[in-house]
Amino acid sequence: MTEHTNRCGAIALVGRPNVGKSSLLNRLLGQKLSITSHKAQTTRDAIVGIKTRDGGQLVFVDTPGIHDRSDHALNRKLNRAARAAITDVDLAVLVVEAVKFGPEDALALRALADAHAPVIAVINKIDLLDHKEKLLPFLHGLAERHSFQCLVPVSARTADGLDRLEQELLARLPVGDNWFPEDQLTDCSSRFLAAELIREQLVRRYGDELPYQTTVTIERFQEEPSRYRINALIWVERDSQKAILIGHRGEALKATATAARAAMQRLFDTPVHLELWIKVRKGWTRDETALRDLTSADARL
Ligand SMILES: Nc1nc2c(ncn2[C@@H]2O[C@H](COP(=O)(O)OP(=O)(O)OP(=O)(O)O)[C@@H](O)[C@H]2O)c(=O)[nH]1
Ligand SMILES: [Mg+2]
Incomplete structure (x- = not known):
């Protein structure tokens, strides 16, 4: 039974602007789909990226960074788009940057807690850490903020930790058939x-x-x-x-x-x-x- 189990579900990538959500999606897909830049607020719409592998299908939803500026109509639209994308997923990933956690990270975490989705914490950009020993206390601090399913340090740049992340994600998706043909990358036109x-x-x-x-x-x-x-x-x-x-x-x-x-x-x-x-x-x-x-x-x- 277990070796034939297929899992499929939607996974939202959520976090403050510029933590590397879109870079992470592209690296997981093995294909550049979602646009990235060093500027905050690059992503403006929820972008679906589909990864089919042995054991199932991961349907990722990349979202605009959640931020605390509401001066522009565009800023309000970005937050609305991110929050809307969270409401209907099986699993959420809170992406944060090693080893930073500020008010906008807290805002993103609060949005996830409100949506009642199970959350995996992904600590991105570990390639930038000059002292690896800073990571452990950061993980402990993060674990105290929310009861995460698990915490996974990764680097979207080097792909470090991404195999483990994919396994952790797939294991938590509902059992079911794939939603999309296996060669489909996205539902964006x-x-x-x-x-x-x-x-x-x-x-x-x-x-x-x-x-x-x-x-x-x-x-x-x-x-x-x-x-x-x-x-x-x-x-x-x-x-x-x-x-x-x-x-x-x-x-x-x-x-x-x-x-x-x-x-x-x-x-x-x-x-x-x-x-x-x-x-x-x-x-x-x-x-x-x-x-x-x-x-x-x-x-x-
Ligand atoms: N060193 C390093 N840089 C990274 C990593 N992941 C992303 N970046 C860089 O971080 C910047 C932001 O990446 P994006 O993927 O656009 O970030 P985002 O979270 O999608 O940002 P918004 O769409 O604005 O919310 C880019 O300059 C990336 O090259 C990583 O693992 N290591
Ligand atoms: Mg983005």
């Missing part, structure tokens, strides 16, 4: 993923220069026999931001497009023709309606 890969370049290149992150919509996504033809719009708030993104003689925009196109070709495994345009729309990060219009167009399938 290719349009959505294309927009994300453009946004990744913007966050990485201009995260420090633009006062707030920009958004991207896909105007055209055509799957031709030999390539994908993609036209995308980058929305910014001011003409000065548009000028930064275009750069001298369009060089900056060209570099952004080239990098995004390369990432798309890797993910879609097909040649991509990409056209990027920039439009100015004032005040969208503060305006709930504009935000809905802009972010719903490229939602998942």
